[in-house]
Amino acid sequence: MRLYIGLVHYPVYNKNNQTIASAITTIDLHDIARVARTYDVKRFFVITPLKDQQVLAERVKKHWILGYGAQYNSLRKEALELVTIVSYLESAIDDIADLEGELPLLIATDASIQKNRNISYEQARTLIQDGRVVILIFGTAWGLDEVIINHADYVLAPILGRAGYNHLSVRTAAGIILDRLVGS
């Protein structure tokens, strides 16, 4: 399996549909790193161009990998070791190309239905199981900017529950999506 994930903080939408760079939510790093470790994802890219936010993310990572956190909870260390902080999605794609010797397929996630562009969970599962190099990306705040959605090779179908309510946290959505795509 050659699966990577990315959490995008820029460009994303705010509540008023404006393009912004969102702040890091440290609990996202913990929860999604644990999901990545559970489902054998190769790297979890935290993507933000804001230098102070990169410093914050690095500090969280170091505390748990090298600092007191590593002694306190070595299981958290195993998860946070997967975190790689980069400025732009392009940098993550370049890193993957270097590691794998080929460009990854870019699969975006979105809470709304993208007409004629959605790939099903089964189709995405097959791509991953066939050994394709894939980066699956999640948006923070009110979701990925359409520049990224349009740039993606595929857009994964949204999680539809039973009640027409589609407003999970990105932490929860990442867990459910990874379980659907690569869970046993």
Added chain:
Amino acid sequence: MRLYIGLVHYPVYNKNNQTIASAITTIDLHDIARVARTYDVKRFFVITPLKDQQVLAERVKKHWILGYGAQYNSLRKEALELVTIVSYLESAIDDIADLEGELPLLIATDASIQKNRNISYEQARTLIQDGRVVILIFGTAWGLDEVIINHADYVLAPILGRAGYNHLSVRTAAGIILDRLVGS
């Protein structure tokens, strides 16, 4: 569907395997309430005997249902309206018996394998789809005390990923489990 969920703060284990009452994590209330709303769960019981923690949970709930939060984000209101704060698991079971006219089946979740006691996701899915009244409970901190595990009608099989790592946050685990049990 007559499905209820509960988040148990007592009795649970701490890191040293001692029975404790854990503190409320407010993000658990938000994330799990959104999961409950997504998957059409009838109520989300937050279970803690600690009065100050009940006050905290009530304050979070009120802010989003009646306070400024309700205007700011009505979708969060819809989710947090499902939250009911009670002192003990028995109180949640009594509430459900009053509402449904019968006692619920108690299904516990646990990160470790309970030999000879585990129910599969398929079996649990069938019970729920057959219209049985069910309360599914999640432990905070290092998991549900064995007193509760032993008292349960069933213990759901743990989430096994692909890497032998089984340390998701309870927020993420709740999302994945509900998706497996009642997702489409």
